[in-house]
Amino acid sequence: MTHSSLRPMDAFDPTEPAILYDRVSGEIITWTAEQADDYRLASRPRRDGTVAWKAYVFDGWGNVLGG
Incomplete structure (x- = not known):
């Protein structure tokens, strides 16, 4: 994990707004529930x-x- 304040991905609910760390770009991505499906x-x-x-x-x- 990149930072202690981030939660593991197995606990991620894609129906909720969130921020996600992208290891490829090294950037934080803003998540919206529109992408859940x-x-x-x-x-x-x-x-x-x-x-x-x-x-x-x-x-x-x-x-x-x-x-």
């Missing part, structure tokens, strides 16, 4: 706990407001 269909969990989706490799997530 595609994420459920196309995301692939990896052995290291990350999740590959489209061109991203998500390494952790957090609440939008930090709570």
Whole structure:
């Protein structure tokens, strides 16, 4: 995981707004629930706990407001 304040991807709910850390770009991505269906269909969990989706490799997530 990239930062101790981020949660593991296996606890991520794609129907909720969030921020996700993309390991590929090293940037934080803002998540909206509009992408939930595609994420459920196309995301692939990896052995290291990350999740590959489209061109991203998500390494952790957090609440939008930090709570």
